Amino acid sequence: MSKRLKEIILRNHYKPTEYINMSKPLALRDRVSLKKAKPEAATCITEMAVLMSCWKQHEFSDADCSEEISLFNKCLADAEVLKREATQAGKTGSAKRLSSKQINELLWKYPLPKEK
Known part of the structure; x- marks a missing residue:
């Protein structure tokens, strides 16, 4: 790329950042x-x-693969139990992370003080 072309590109695309005057103070919203x-x-x-x-x-014979079938069914049952426990924890609020609905409820109960 020639020096002249670089100058044209920089002149046309580079705009220095401008100072933004904030009329309001930074604050969190009352919802997520x-x-x-x-x-x-x-x-x-x-x-x-x-x-x-x-x-x-074993040419798709269930009789020869009964051990693998039982292991797969056990894994599915364990996964279903974990899913139910996670759903219950999410509803009661004892989960590690709060859902956005639970956060909104907390923000509604304890709003930020209004600035004058």
């Missing part, structure tokens, strides 16, 4: 946006892969 938690990774993937490989080796 409602966002759902990101979905976690899928559960029991390894057990499912082991079961699929067993089925492939």
Whole structure:
């Protein structure tokens, strides 16, 4: 790139930051946006892969893969129990992280003092 071209690009695109006059003091809002938690990774993937490989080796016979099936079903049951416990903890507020709905309720109960 030539020196002249660099000068043109800088002149046309570079704008120094301007000072912004804040008429209001910085303060938190009285609510947060409602966002759902990101979905976690899928559960029991390894057990499912082991079961699929067993089925492939034994030509999709359930009798030969009964141990893998029982391990997969046990993993699913454990995951369901953990999901129920997390849902209960989220409803009662004993979760590690508060949901946006719970935060909004707390902000509504204890609002910030209004500036004069």
